[in-house]
Amino acid sequence: MASNMIKNMKKKDPEAYISLVKRLFSEELECADMNILSEPQHSKKVSRKDSTCSLTGSRLDALYHVIEFLGMDKNVTEEGIFRKTGRLKKQHELLERMDKGEEIDFHAGHFTIHECASVLKTFLGKLPEPLVTDGCYSAHLAVALLSDNCKSQEETSAAVEKQIFCTQLLFELIPEEPFRLLKDLLFLLHGVQCSARTSAVQS
Numbered sequence: 001m002a003s004n005m006i007k008n009m010k011k012k013d014p015e016a017y018i019s020l021v022k023r024l025f026s027e028e029l030e031c032a033d034m035n036i037l038s039e040p041q042h043s044k045k046v047s048r049k050d051s052t053c054s055l056t057g058s059r060l061d062a063l064y065h066v067i068e069f070l071g072m073d074k075n076v077t078e079e080g081i082f083r084k085t086g087r088l089k090k091q092h093e094l095l096e097r098m099d100k101g102e103e104i105d106f107h108a109g110h111f112t113i114h115e116c117a118s119v120l121k122t123f124l125g126k127l128p129e130p131l132v133t134d135g136c137y138s139a140h141l142a143v144a145l146l147s148d149n150c151k152s153q154e155e156t157s158a159a160v161e162k163q164i165f166c167t168q169l170l171f172e173l174i175p176e177e178p179f180r181l182l183k184d185l186l187f188l189l190h191g192v193q194c195s196a197r198t199s200a201v202q203s
């Protein structure tokens with residue numbers, strides 16, 4: 001029942017919902033300074049004027065196709081998927097075609113797995129702001145530090161639970177399209193991590 005009420009509130013009164021989420025986050029983090037969730041904190045030292053990519057419809061479609069392609073079982077196990085780069089010329093070609101909104105058959109083999117992964121990293125690095133948003137950047141840093149001073153396993157477990165809940169709250173503050181992209185990206189990274197663990201055990 002409470003879950004339905006929250007969903008209705010999010011849909012009918014998004015401003016009130018965001019205020020509620022921020023209040024819950026501040027209470028959970030025991031932080032009286034609401035500016036941690038309202039003042040944009042750039043996560044990079046580069047100028048935002050240098051950012052050339054934005055989440056337009058055609059780019060989003062292309063990004064989802066790249067992530068879907070990389071997330072396939074045979075691709076997610078590729079050694080050095082995000083470490084090796086492939087050919088720069090091919091990367092530039094892929095970026096250009098994505099910008100033009102061209103339909104790309106990633107299964108045709110024209111672009112390697114590493115070239116696709118490098119283009120994904122390049123695109124994410126050129127966004128006007130991170131997918132988690134500049135406004136929540138300081139809050140994410142604060143959450144990451146919650147378990148730093150734990151002195152026992154009990155304290156660590158409690159801190160981790162708090163980190164998970166606070167991160168879930170912060171995710172609620174992300175606009176719909178960036179959140180959808182972030183979710184797919186996290187699934188991909190989880191698959192890569194699981195693959196790496198399996199390979200380590202088998203070797």
